[in-house]
Amino acid sequence: KAGVTQTPRYLIKTRGQQVTLSCSPISGHRSVSWYQQTPGQGLQFLFEYFSETQRNKGNFPGRFSGRQFSNSRSEMNVSTLELGDSALYLCASSLSGYQETQYFGPGTRLLVL
């Protein structure tokens, strides 16, 4: 089975711009979660989608949003980028999200200048 794929792998943006990241889960997986990794804060949960619905949300501002499509692919959007949004954004998928292992993609490295 193919693993979780994320595009693009690297991205450079400037403050104030917006960005959209994409995640394709493992085939058959319906739960997709997003995490932000920074050196200071470690891995922090952003949100989780299941069957096109956001089920869980972490403590991030409303500039961070996401959606999931009927084929379980997910996108994450960050509007009005700030320097502090520079991070590795990781997507993880699991079958249904209930006490199952989450499998991570390689991440998208975002640099905000």
Place this chain on the structure above:
Amino acid sequence: DQQVKQNSPSLSVQEGRISILNCDYTNSMFDYFLWYKKYPAEGPTFLISISSIKDKNEDGRFTVFLNKSAKHLSLHIVPSQPGDSAVYFCAASVRNSGGSNYKLTFGKGTLLTVNP
């Protein structure tokens, strides 16, 4: 408030010896625990997990121990190999009463270096 803590930022061991990585948690509602390994520029790779109904789980060279009363878990790697050198993350989750919500709370990681 950090609910999952890995107090050792780094650990160095000799090849062939045992590596013990530790993790403490504060939320008594956590009932599922996982360890992930991460290489630079890659996503975390799942290693091993344990449910709160168990106190030990083994998979090859990897064993996870859970002490619920102390809110402590540990990952043992025996024998350690140079290829095990990576950052190891401990993660925990809470089973929602509805059984459908799931998010992982991660520790900040421990960098393991296995010297040949």
